[in-house]
Amino acid sequence: MTDESESMETTNDESQKPESQGRMQILDHALSQARKKIISSAKLQLFQKHLRPIHKKNPEVLKRMHMQLTKQLDCHISEEVMLMFAEEQMEKILDDLDGVIASQKDNKEEAWRPSGDPQQDSRVYNISVKVKQKAQLQHVLSQLEQQNTLLRDHVALRQKKLLGTKRTVDSGISKWREINEAATSIPADELVEFVQKYGKIHRHHTMIPWDDDIDVLVNGSQKEAMSRALESLPEYTLYRPPLVQWKFFSKNITRSKRPFAWPYIDIFFFGENETHIWDKANRYTQLYMFRKADVFPLQNKPYQGSLQPVPCNSPRVLSRTYDPTLCTTSSYTHKEERSKDPGSRKTVKCESLYRKFPFVFRETRDHYVMETVKVGDCILYQTKAALPCWTESP
Incomplete structure (x- = not known):
């Protein structure tokens, strides 16, 4: 063109x-x-x-x-x-x-014309305009006052809920520390703790956001020591059936028809030989069997504001049972004590959740591992951890 x-x-x-x-x-x-x-x-x-x-x-x-x-x-x-x-x-x-x-085409009313007195004309015009503006402002002010009242009530309610949540969290942390202190009376080399078989500590430093229970694995030879330590806590109850895992829960929780109440801690026991440990519950023996060299010596890692003992070769322990790159919802609801609908179970790449939930990212340095907890690009905190046992210097 x-x-x-x-x-x-x-x-x-x-x-x-x-x-x-x-x-x-x-x-x-x-x-x-x-x-x-x-x-x-x-x-x-x-x-x-x-x-x-x-x-x-x-x-x-x-x-x-x-x-x-x-x-x-x-x-x-x-x-x-x-x-x-x-x-x-x-x-x-x-x-x-x-x-x-268009609506004013048939309006026969005579349009306003100036009188010749500028001050009078200005006054007449401005008064009507100001009256309309005043009415509009009063209406806006009334609406703002109503919104402020609703907002104030909403904020007060949210503050009340947040305070309640904070008290619940503080109480939970306090009780967890009591449990931890009681459990430390058992020899450290005989106690292994897994949270969803260690995934909570390794991946999040806290509860998995889509999970609802905690599992602890204890040497079978320490059953009585564990029982004495936990039963010494006056605010808690220990349910100890003979053939399946024990359940440890608060006395303040109302029980239904079951002899225990959620939330609780599942306590499993492991057997051992010279090279391996395994879950003594028959249905878990093959699933949870680990080399002692991958578990001991135990390392302490952050969990819910305290340090908990975990296996020293965590990637191998985890990969024995799970794919660490996948995040999967539980197949069982412990709150209702029933299996979930198979169609409701979800599995996604963990990286797709990095911007929604806190995850631990690790960087190996000369003499330690820097563990950074982030949500997306926002760093929540950093902590130093010991080198895993498979990379320790001789």
């Missing part, structure tokens, strides 16, 4: 003035004409003048560049105008204005 043809097209378009159209159509037509004039001003001769080396070398390339630029410019301007119309609700405003004007 030549500059002359562009100019002729613009002139022809300008001659086609919209008649008997609404203001929105008039505005749209005017902006369309303005856009075409802007595009037509980007003449090919200007490109040829300022980009002379390219024009001499390959005039067709320059011409295609010019055409592409003008098309993109036209597209961007159109998009910006449409966005402006949408944000400012121009079509509704102008349609309302058309309606107001």
